[in-house]
Amino acid sequence: MFVPFDSTMLLAILPEILLVVLAGVVLALDAAWQPEKRRWLGWLTVVGLAVAFILTATVSQPESEPRLLFGGMLRDDWLSFAFRLVFLFGAAITTLFAMDHEALGRKGEFYVLLLVSTLGMNLMASAGDLIMLYLAIETTSIPLYILAGFITTDDKSTEAGFKYLLFGAMTSAVMLYGFSLLYGFSGETNLYLLAGKLGELPMPALLGSLLLVLVGFSFKVSAVPFHFWAPDVYEGAPTPVAGFLSTASKAAGFAVLMRVLLAAFPAALPSWQGLIALLAVVTMTVGNLLALAQTNVKRLLAFSSIAHAGYILIGVVAVNAAGMNLGMASVVFYLIAYLLTNLAAFGAVATFGRVSGSDEMDAYKGLSRRSPALALVMLVAFLSLSGMPPFGGFIAKVFVFAAAVEANWIWLAVIGVLNSIIGLYYYLTLLKYVYLYRQDNLEEEQKPLPISRPYALALVLLVIGIILLGTAFNPWFEWSRTAAASLF
Amino acid sequence: MIPVEYYLGLSAIMFVIGALGVMVRRNPLVIFMSVELMLNSANLVFVAFAHAYQVLDGQVFVFFVMTVAAAEVAIGLALIVSIFRSKHNINADTVNELKG
Numbered sequence: 001m002f003v004p005f006d007s008t009m010l011l012a013i014l015p016e017i018l019l020v021v022l023a024g025v026v027l028a029l030d031a032a033w034q035p036e037k038r039r040w041l042g043w044l045t046v047v048g049l050a051v052a053f054i055l056t057a058t059v060s061q062p063e064s065e066p067r068l069l070f071g072g073m074l075r076d077d078w079l080s081f082a083f084r085l086v087f088l089f090g091a092a093i094t095t096l097f098a099m100d101h102e103a104l105g106r107k108g109e110f111y112v113l114l115l116v117s118t119l120g121m122n123l124m125a126s127a128g129d130l131i132m133l134y135l136a137i138e139t140t141s142i143p144l145y146i147l148a149g150f151i152t153t154d155d156k157s158t159e160a161g162f163k164y165l166l167f168g169a170m171t172s173a174v175m176l177y178g179f180s181l182l183y184g185f186s187g188e189t190n191l192y193l194l195a196g197k198l199g200e201l202p203m204p205a206l207l208g209s210l211l212l213v214l215v216g217f218s219f220k221v222s223a224v225p226f227h228f229w230a231p232d233v234y235e236g237a238p239t240p241v242a243g244f245l246s247t248a249s250k251a252a253g254f255a256v257l258m259r260v261l262l263a264a265f266p267a268a269l270p271s272w273q274g275l276i277a278l279l280a281v282v283t284m285t286v287g288n289l290l291a292l293a294q295t296n297v298k299r300l301l302a303f304s305s306i307a308h309a310g311y312i313l314i315g316v317v318a319v320n321a322a323g324m325n326l327g328m329a330s331v332v333f334y335l336i337a338y339l340l341t342n343l344a345a346f347g348a349v350a351t352f353g354r355v356s357g358s359d360e361m362d363a364y365k366g367l368s369r370r371s372p373a374l375a376l377v378m379l380v381a382f383l384s385l386s387g388m389p390p391f392g393g394f395i396a397k398v399f400v401f402a403a404a405v406e407a408n409w410i411w412l413a414v415i416g417v418l419n420s421i422i423g424l425y426y427y428l429t430l431l432k433y434v435y436l437y438r439q440d441n442l443e444e445e446q447k448p449l450p451i452s453r454p455y456a457l458a459l460v461l462l463v464i465g466i467i468l469l470g471t472a473f474n475p476w477f478e479w480s481r482t483a484a485a486s487l488f
Numbered sequence: 489m490i491p492v493e494y495y496l497g498l499s500a501i502m503f504v505i506g507a508l509g510v511m512v513r514r515n516p517l518v519i520f521m522s523v524e525l526m527l528n529s530a531n532l533v534f535v536a537f538a539h540a541y542q543v544l545d546g547q548v549f550v551f552f553v554m555t556v557a558a559a560e561v562a563i564g565l566a567l568i569v570s571i572f573r574s575k576h577n578i579n580a581d582t583v584n585e586l587k588g
Contacts, residue, residue: 149570162564166564169523169564170507173527176530179549181533183537
C-alpha cells in the first residue's frame with residue numbers, strides 16, 4: 001500500500017502544485033500591475049483554474065489501486081480525484097462571481113486566499129494521515145476566516161469573519177484533542193494503520209475520541225448542534241464567499257468525514273451509524289424549521305444549507321462495511337448536485353444584491369418582470385434545491401433516500417422525505433416573491449438589472465450543469481460510484 | 489518515570505478549563521487564550537505518548553499545531569483590531585449586528 005518516492009508521484013499532486021504556482025503568479029502581478037489593470041487578475045485566476053481543471057482531469061488520474069504517497073501523508077484514489085475536480089470548479093465559479101464585486105474584484109489577495117483555501121480542500125480530500133488532515137483543515141479554514149471578514153469597512157463582514165474564527169478555532173481545538181487521543185491509543189498517525197490498533201480498544205475510549213473528532217467535522221459541514229455560525233457568517237460575508245463556504249467547504253468536510261469514519265473507525269461502525277443518523281434527523285429538522293421564519297435570502301440559504309447537510313448525512317449512515325451499496329456513492333453525487341445548485345442560488349443572490357444593494361425578500365418582488373433571465377436562474381436553482389425533477393437536486397435526493405431504504409434505514413428516509421416537503425414550502429415562498437408579487441412602487445420594476453459578463457457565464461454554466469445532472473445522470477452516478485468505491 | 493496516565497489527567501484538566509473559558513469569558517482576547525490552552529492540552533497528550541511509545545510522530549505533530557495556532561491568533565488579532573476601529577469595544581456581547 002505504501003509507495004516509496006519516485007518522481008511520477010509528483011503527478012498525483014499536480015493540481016496542488018498548479019494552485020501554488022497560480023497563487024504566486026497572482027500575488028506577483030497584483031504587486032506589479034497598476035490598479036486599473038487589476039480586474040484582469042480575476043480572469044487570470046479563472047483561466048488558471050480552468051487549465052488546472054483540464055490538466056488534473058487528463059494527466060493526474062489515479063491508478064486503479066489506491067496508493068499511499070509521501071510516507072502515507074496522501075492517499076491517491078478516485079475519491080480525492082473527484083473531489084479535487086469539484087473544488088477546482090467551485091473555486092473557478094466563485095472567482096467569476098467575485099470579479100465584479102466592488103470590494104473584492106480588484107484585490108489580488110482575495111484571489112490568492114481563495115486559491116490557498118482550495119489547495120487546503122484538495123489536501124483534505126486526499127489526506128491519509130492525521131497530521132496532514134489537521135494541516136489541510138486549517139489551510140482551508142484560515143483563509144476562509146479572512147475571506148468572510150474581507151470587507152473591513154463593513155461591520156457585518158468583520159463580525160462574520162470574527163464569529164467564524166471563534167467557532168472554527170474552538171471546534172478545531174476539540175477535534176485536535178480527539179486526534180491526540182487517537183494517536184495516544186494507537187501510537188499511529190496514519191488513518192489506515194490506526195484502524196487495526198483501534199479495534200482492540202474498549203468501546204468508551206473509542207467512542208469518546210470519535211465524538212471529539214466529530215465536533216470538528218460537524219462544524220465544517222454545519223451540522224446541528226455546531227451550526228450557529230452558518231446563518232450569521234453567510235449573512236455578513238461577501239455573497240460569493242458565502243456561496244463558496246456553503247458548497248466547496250462543506251463538500252470538503254464531507255470528504256473528510258467519509259474517509260475518517262470508514263478508514264479509522266470500522267470497529268465502531270454500528271455505533272457511529274446510530275450517532276450520524278441522530279445527527280442527520282436533528283440537522284434536517286432544525287435547518288428546515290428555522291428556515292421557515294427567515295426574511296433575508298442569505299439567511300434562508302444558510303438554514304437551507306444546514307438542512308441539506310442533514311440529507312447528505314443520511315447517505316453517510318446508509319453505508320455497509322462491504323461498501324457495495326449506494327450509500328457513499330449517493331453522498332458524492334449529492335455533493336456534486338448541491339455544489340452546482342447552491343452556487344447558482346448564491347450567484348443569483350450576488351447578481352441581484354450587487355445592483356439592488358439588498359438581500360431582503362421584499363426586494364425580490366417583481367423580479368421576473370425586472371429581469372426574466374435572472375428570475376429563471378432562481379427558479380431552476382430553488383426548484384433543484386427543493387428536489388423537483390428534472391433538476392439535479394431531485395436525482396440526488398432520490399439516490400440518498402434509496403440508499404437509506406436499501407440499507408434498511410426506512411424511518412430515516414421517511415423523515416428525510418417529510419423534511420423535503422417542509423423545504424419545498426420556503427423555497428416556493430421565495431419564488432412567489434420573484435414571480436407573483438409586484439413592487440408597491442411599479443417604477444422600481446422598470447429599473448434595469450444588468451448582469452455582467454462573468455456572472456452571466458457562471459450562471460449559464462451552472463444552470464446547464466443542474467439540468468444535465470437531472471436528466472443525463474447516469475455517467476455522473478457511475479463516476480460517483482467509482483469514487484466512493486475507492487474509499488473501502 | 490512519571491506514568492502516562494498522569495499526563496493524560498493533566499491534559500484533560502487543561503482541556504476542560506480551556507473549554508469552560510471559551511464558553512464563559514466574553515473578552516475575545518481571553519477566549520483566544522482559552523483556545524490556546526485547549527490546543528496545548530492536545531500537545532501535551534502528543535508529547536507524552538510520543539515519549540511513552542518512543543516514536544517521533546507526536547512531537548512532529550506538536551510543531552505543526554504551534555504554527556497553526558500562531559497563524560490563527562494572527563488572523564484573530566487582525567479581525568479584533570478592525571472591529572475595535574469601528575466600535576471602540578471588543579466585548580463579544582456587543583459584537584451582535586448579526587442575530588444568530
